[in-house]
Amino acid sequence: MKGYWHFPAISVAICVVVIIFQDKSLITGFILWLLMLYVFKRLGKIPIMVSLVLFFFFYTFIPVLTPIESPPASETATYSGTIAGSINKTPKKVDFVLHDDSSKAKLLVVYFPDKTDNLIDKHVKDWRHGATCQLHGKLELPDSSTNPGQFDYQRYLLTKGITYQVVLHSPDDISCTGATKMALFYDMRTKLIQYIRHEVSPETAAWLTALVLGDDSSINEDTITLFQRWGLSHILAISGLHVGLIVALVYFMLIKLNILTKEKAQWVMLFFLPLYAIIAGGEPSVWRACVMVMLFIILQKLKLRYSITDALSIVFLLLILSDKYIVYHIGFQLSFLVTFGLLLSRRLLLQTESSLYQLLYISFVSQMMIFPLQIAYFYTFHPLSILLNLMVVPYFSFFVIPFMFLMLVLLPISGFFTTVLDTLFSKIQTIFIFVMQAIDHHFYYPLTVGSISITGAILYLVLFFVFMKQLQKKRLWRSFSYGCLITLFIIGTTLKPYFNSAGSVTMLDIGQGDAFVIELPYRKGVVMVDAGAKVNFGDEKLSDKNYRQIIKPYLLSRGISKIDAIFLSHEDIDHVGSVPFMIEDIDVGKVIISEYFPLPDNLRIDWKRNGTEIKQLEQGQTITIGNQVFSVVSPVVNRNSANANSLVLYTELGGLSWLFTGDIDADVERELIAENADLTVDVLKVAHHGSKTSTEQSFLKSIDPTYGLISVGRNNSYGHPAEEVLQRMETAGVFLFRTDSDGAVTFRFKDNRGTFFKYLP
Incomplete structure (x- = not known):
């Protein structure tokens, strides 16, 4: 085996790829690869047997990451176990891993010290590697991603073998004794x-x-x-x-x-x-x-x-x-x-x-x-x-x-x-x-580039390996040819959306706020409707968290580096708060607002300095982005209310008609159907996150939607969506998608046919 150990290592690496991507077709390719090496006498029987044995051993040894089920106990219970690894302590958080004695599972124990807790060092002095602990707490599921491209904390913990977490409300909820000699290090x-x-x-x-x-x-x-x-x-x-x-x-x-x-x-x-x-x-x-x-x-x-x-x-x-x-x-x-x-x-x-x-x-x-x-x-x-x-x-x-x-x-x-x-x-x-x-x-x-398939990744590595081999042998023309193929592969992967005849509309889950991303076929345009944010708790400053953790990762995962236009329904932070961060970070072609949108002068100057055109539209006007036409349905008059002055848009995508309603109230809805008696839509962006002040039965009866989209935060303090709104939607036979239960919702379409997909199962 001397001089051949890289073949078993490569075999195990292929095994890892098969497990991570759950693509068993690669096993066939792996066996054919070994067979080819044997037939062409590049590899003897012993290295091949060792490679096969190690492949199938590690195939059963390495765990497959599967979604975690809800904790077996929903109430507070007592757990005992041993601390593994180091204690991670910052001013905001202390955490460590506990090996639970009964379930043999790894638990992440987390404590968030209060600002008034001046005795934190005294409390945690017994939390050491190898210590035997008893704690009182409730098993919780770690947060998982609810949007494409978003960091999945639950999966991250699974990659460390950690299934659940226990959040301590007080250091008194845990008692630890002893430690191993490794704790000294x-x-x-x-x-x-x-x-x-x-x-x-x-x-x-x-x-x-x-x-x-x-x-x-x-x-x-x-x-x-x-x-x-x-x-x-x-x-x-x-x-x-x-x-x-x-x-x-x-x-x-x-x-x-x-x-x-x-x-x-x-x-x-x-x-x-x-x-x-x-x-x-x-x-x-x-x-x-x-x-x-x-x-x-x-x-x-x-x-x-x-x-x-x-x-x-x-x-x-x-x-x-x-x-x-x-x-x-x-x-x-x-x-x-x-x-x-x-x-x-x-x-x-x-x-x-x-x-x-x-x-x-x-x-x-x-x-x-x-x-x-x-x-x-x-x-x-x-x-x-x-x-x-x-x-x-x-x-x-x-x-x-x-x-x-x-x-x-x-x-x-x-x-x-x-x-x-x-x-x-x-x-x-x-x-x-x-x-x-x-x-x-x-x-x-x-x-x-956006995402890359496992087939594409393997093809790239094979091309690069052959390129380097030819270069080392000083076969310059051959290496140049493979270099050209690698370059074409990278360019082709980057330009892949421009050859894709399918488009999509995605309602991102940003909590209590709105953010829609519309991708036109052949990448003829990328349009957003709103991009909400939150304010930091305590200092009331605008937070870039939604943009940094949700909107930007989604755009990058889709290979999007430019927004052709973004419609802003009205000036509330939960609809426009992420826009300043976007314009500062990526290329935004146009910001489109209603004539009653009070855009501050400092933002207008900053956005224009960054090359973003600001366009104001009024009711009855249309605008074409790529080959997509958007019509402004409202506001008709200035109602001196941010919500009532919301920019209401009508467009058609994938054979369906869409109505984006911002945060309009019932009065605007009545005005809207009075002005547009023949208006019917297939997909309704439910106004104001399902507030009881909107979406009246008469409005639903008039526009007759088939699908309803509600962008709403989990367990929000506003009680959205209101129960009476949900009942009205059910009575009207509207099929609802909600970000608080479905995560991001994507409508993928090609020509005049499309399908809705929920990110969460």
Whole structure:
């Protein structure tokens, strides 16, 4: 098997893909691949048998993530178990994982300290790794996504094997005793982080704890987003580079300072590396690097010679055996995909002695290898990220990371010198982030690809593998041909919506508010009707949460980078609050409002500065976007009420007629049917979230809708939708879709036929 371990590793990787995407047709492709390797004598019987055995073993070993059912107990109960892992503590939240003794399940225990709770440290001092705890609480289902593209917290916890959560109302609801010896290392990490934050400036502390201890919670959220946008997230995660530097540092101190012999130093490293992996947060990329070094030390001691590819493949298999949920971790996926890619192209790296060219190759291979994952998780790709890596990677490799380790070593020794280094680093890092922000501002024009199929991802990786193989063999014309195919694949994937004859209308679930997205066939236009927001509780400031967590992820998942027009029904925050964030972030062609919409001058100036045209329409006018005609039905006169002055739109999509009503009341409804006696619609956007002040029986009888759409928040304080409205809709025979029970609702159509789909089952 020596020299062939990458085949079982690739087989298990295919097995992981089959499990995650539940695409069993890939099994046939996998067996045919092995058969082809055997027929063409590329692989012997033993590697093939090992690959098959491991494939089917891991197929039964790795769990399939299935939706969680409602908790078995709906009332408060007593649970006992053992704390696993570290205690995650922030000023706003404390949480940890508890292994429940009775169900053998993992529970996430969460406590939100009150601002007046000054004894939080005293309360949680007994919450330690390995402690035996008893708690009183109620099992709850974690929040799941209710919109396409939205982060699914429930699924995220499932990828860690966590099924339910228990929210503690008071620290008195739990009592813990004892701890394991491993708790000392988790405590050491916590105290070390606290010590660093106390001794150096917040800017330096944020980077020191992130790059040495794997805690990036203090790094500015905008900075993390900046790194994600440019495909630089790997910089913020502890990886082989970090582990290599700390191994070199410790090894140098032990050997060069004559503290230990080489033999004893290796034993120290075998003991030190797993402890560092724990102290550094235990992320998959850390374990990969640490186990790789440990494996090489062990092989050297046993006088066994294995290639780096074999070692990496064995580590890959061992890590999955140690934690069957690790395959769902994005860090695990990125780490091994990039490392395998670099190993397979190492011959190309060795063909040049130029450090600049080697850096370019590494950046190119890394970015191209993660392209499918970059699209799957973030929906965008920036070609210039390859060049930006040339600047960022050396800066962090040769300055920031070594500087952070130096700071950590010097912290207990020299107060004044540490302060000087702290100030120096803080200023340099601030300048560097400023430069990155400037680059982002002027050059960030990403390819918004949207989602990518598993077939497309596999095809891309095969093309890239063949491209790199031809390049290494210096078959330039062949490599150029495959490079062209890769480019065409990326462009084709990006332009896919422009060849799609289907369109859609999606009512997003943004809680108590409205946000509709209309995608015309062949991407002739993307139109929105309203984009609501919320205000932050306490400070009453407008929140970008709806845009950042719901609207933007949905647009990106659909490959949308431009909104051709957005109709604003009226000025209430739950209908227009996200628009300023949208215009600041993406290209919005037009904002269309009624003649009675009181748009503030500052917004009018800002929006025009961003290239957005502001158009006012009155009753009776029409506007064409793409090839879609929208007619303004109301307001007829100024009623001096935001709700009553709502812009009411009529259009036809997928063979159905649609009426978007904003928040109009019964008086406007009566006026509307009086002015348009022949008006009938198939789909009614129910006014004012189903308020009892709207949707009268006479209105329903006149327009005779078949479907009703209600965008409404769960358990909202307004009592929407009103029971009497629901009864009227039932009496009128209207089939209702509601975001509070159905999540996002999408109508997909082609020509004059279409179907409604609910996001939630």
